[in-house]
Amino acid sequence: MPDRVLVCVAWPYANYLLHVGQAAGAYLPADIFARYQRLRGNDVLMVSGSDCHGTPITVTADREGITPREVVERYHPKILEVWERFGISFDLFTTTLTENHYAVTQDMFLRLLEKGYLYRRTDEYLFDPEVGRFLPDRYVEGTCPYCGYTEARGDQCDNCGKTLDATELRDPRSKLSGARPVLKPSEHFFLKLSAFEEPLREWVSRQPHWRRNVQNFTLGMLNEGLKDRAITRDISWGVPVPVPGYEDKRIYVWFDAVIGYLSASKEWAQTRGEPEAWRPFWQDPATRSYYFIGKDNIPFHTIIWPAMLLGYGGLNLPYDVPANQYVNFAAGQKQSKSKGTGTWMLDLLDQYHADVIRFYLTTIMPESNDSVFxxxxxxxxxxxxxxxxxxxxxxxxxxxxxxxxxxxxxxxxxxxxxxxxxxxxxxxxxxxxxxxxxxxxxxxxxxxxxxxxxxxxxxxxxxxxxxxxxxxxxxxxxxxxxxxxxxxxxxxxxxxxxxxxxxxxxxxxxxxxxxxxQGWRFQPVQPGTRLGPARPLYTKIEPREAAEA
Ligand SMILES: Nc1ncnc2c1ncn2[C@@H]1O[C@H](COP(=O)(O)OP(=O)(O)OP(=O)(O)O)[C@@H](O)[C@H]1O
Ligand SMILES: [Zn+2]
Structure with a gap:
């Protein structure tokens, strides 16, 4: 009997070109794994899509003077082009803008609400007094309260990997006007993460096959205690909140992005004309599900998404989350699209054979330490x-x-x-x-x-x-x-x-x-076989110094 393997890969924000860090950190490892599993004869479903919501998209739209949808229309095709040319063999690479995704997200929201895992709370949020808008997530930057990094964003610190509430930032400043934000009350839905602390600790401790750093990071967060997190935002772009009175708010991008793994599986099943085909990948406990991500995404995949799955009930938790460290642009400088530092995949693919890039990126895959491209x-x-x-x-x-x-x-x-x-x-x-x-x-x-x-x-x-x-x-x-x-x-x-x-x-x-x-097995070449031409597989590349001289 073949095994069944679900390969989930981080959803890239459709707000920029893909860089080598993302390729080596998430997409190439996922693809090698999926291709290997298919060779083994296993049933593989590999899904992901463009993350089209959240402040990374709206910040880009504001900056470029276009709509969020136009941002997505500009970058989603470029992402698809990378998969095609780089050979990332998704069974489905969709977007979070589909009707199906909205429906699956709202269903998850309503089920968690019904089961008492979501509740409303009014708190004070950062508000830009100059432009008269709330400043969720990436609309605000400041100093990380944990590590002192001065360019932490309202949603997380890229330096220490901690997820943050914007109000925790020291010396916050608005990305819209540079103004110092003021506090203003607003009501939001919260995910009762605290209710899952014990079940999660028990589950995480039972995963001896996880990477040590992923397990320790997660246990560390659990030991510090889980805080309930707001999962709606004062923003007009995103999945609508399916509750009256919330017309001006939207579901938080990370809440809907992780649901994308499930909604994409359902879309894949619908597209192939077998609407129930997603079920065994999510409901058969023998199925192994892997989540390929970079280290900054760990909390969303080992805590928040598993909590949502536990709350929803009847769906498999991740089997493994083989998160990678970072590929840096230069020592200590992360490849990052929103910071504009990076080597773009499409540029590399214009210059080099896809397999040459795949080969080199595999040799520097940051499996245990950061590496430099x-x-x-x-x-x-x-x-x-x-x-x-x-x-x-x-x-x-x-x-x-x-x-x-x-x-x-x-x-x-x-x-x-x-x-x-x-x-x-x-x-x-x-x-x-x-x-x-x-x-x-x-x-x-x-x-x-x-x-x-x-x-x-x-x-x-x-x-x-x-x-x-x-x-x-x-x-x-x-x-x-x-x-x-x-x-x-x-x-x-x-x-x-x-x-x-x-x-x-x-x-x-x-x-x-x-x-x-052909299968994952040794097959000798049969005598009498007529060989094809002796074509070189790769061509030698002149070192760059020589080429420039
Ligand atoms: N330099 C990197 N090294 C390894 N993995 C990375 C790197 N940059 C991103 N990733 C991973 O690639 C996936 C998609 O990344 P994402 O779209 O968040 O890009 P990003 O460059 O981190 O964007 P941003 O800078 O806007 O956060 C995520 O799982 C992320 O952890
Ligand atoms: Zn930090």
Whole structure:
């Protein structure tokens, strides 16, 4: 029986272009994982969409003098273009502007209200006296009360990752006018997070497979005590609050964004004409659901969303939340679209093969520590590792079979112990790499697969088939066939990371169909197979200093 796996990926705000931090932090790991699970033959549903609400969108709209909807219409297609060109294989990438999403969000709201997990409360909120508007979330900046970071936003501190109430900020200033805000009362709905403290603590403690930092961060928040949080805002853009008297307010963007995972699953089911198909992904307790996010999103996925799910009832909690640290632009400077610091994915895709970018970003995936993106390092990774260890291996062997055996895989009678050893390594790699990918260790999975490429290179160098072919053609044939077997294994092992070039190689190895439908297993190349052309998988890139000189 195949397993069922739900792959949920953070909803990017449709207010800017996507940068490498988001790609390496959330989208690429999710995609490698989903591709790996599909190869295993599991039922996978991978969903996300553009987050079209909240102050990140309205702040951009105000700044650019356009409507929030126009902001979304400008950036959503650009996001879709990145998925297409970068090979992020969503089953559905939608938006939070659909009727379905509004309905699912309001249903969640009303059910939580009915069950007593939402209540109304009047508090004082920051208000800009100059423009006469409340200042929710990102309309206000100030100093973080926890870490002293001076550019904390009203909703959270990017430095220490704490979620904030705007009124907690020290020295707050309005993003609309720069004015010092005043306090003004307003009534809002609150999510009774405090009611979930114990069940959440019990649940989080039972997740030994979680990343240590995710678990500790979450337990830390639980130990400090959960405060109930306002889930409506004085703002005119967002999902309407389905309660009379709240016409001027909207549901808080994070409340509706996390519901997006569920609403997108329902939309996917409707679109494929099986409206109930979302249920097993959410209601069968055997389904594992993974949430791929960056570290700033942890509280929303390990506390707020699980609390909402517990309150709603009958829906699976996350199985794992493999949150990543940050990819920085330069040491200590986060890639951030709202701050305008970053390397844009569309620019990179104009310059480099998608698989080269995927390869390099996997090597710097911030699984345990922050990392730094560098274009020079990308070029080095392409030339010195990707091509030197893997691309050349495939290209050399296919070329030699063309040169010496007319492009047809020769038959071999028996294999020497060195060849048998390499084949055994091919077999065992499927478990070794699979175990890494299964645990969301994508750097480790890639490094492990590359060890097989190194073994194959060493094997070839030791047996020098280019020389042996003149004196002992059978020996050369055995070497090349065994090397082709290793290349065929690597093609599958590397497919989740390098989907485009491994599909090309699959054709060049004379194989039918597509790698993605072959299964996660070792398959030797059959004798008599006609190989395709020996096309290089990647091209060498001139280092930038040389190019500029
Ligand atoms: N530099 C980064 N490194 C790793 N992950 C990141 C980075 N920036 C964003 N992410 C993750 O990518 C996902 C989508 O990000 P989001 O749309 O919030 O972008 P952002 O650049 O953080 O935006 P903003 O600066 O407006 O908060 C989130 O899960 C976020 O944690
Ligand atoms: Zn802070």
């Amino acid at each position: 560098s274009e020079d390092e990308l070029i080095r990774a392409n030339n010195d590792v990707l091509i030197a260890t893997w691309g050349n291996l495939a290209n050399r062997v296919i070329s030699m079979v063309h040169r010496n055996f007319g492009g047809t895989v020769p038959a071999v009678a028996s294999r020497t112990p060195e060849s048998t050893a390499l084949l055994a390594e091919c077999e065992s790699m499927f478990d070794a790499v699979g175990n890494e990918f299964e645990r969301c260790h994508f750097r480790g999975g890639l490094q492990t697969a590359l060890q097989l490429a190194q073994s194959a290179n060493k094997y070839l160098d030791e047996r020098a088939p280019w020389k042996a072919v003149k004196t002992d053609p059978d020996h050369a044939a055995e070497t090349l066939v065994t090397a082709l077997d290793a290349i065929n294994a690597l093609k599958t092992l590397l497919h989740p990371v390098l989907p485009f070039s491994t599909e090309q190689l699959h054709a060049d190895l004379g194989q039918e169909g597509a790698v993605r439908t």
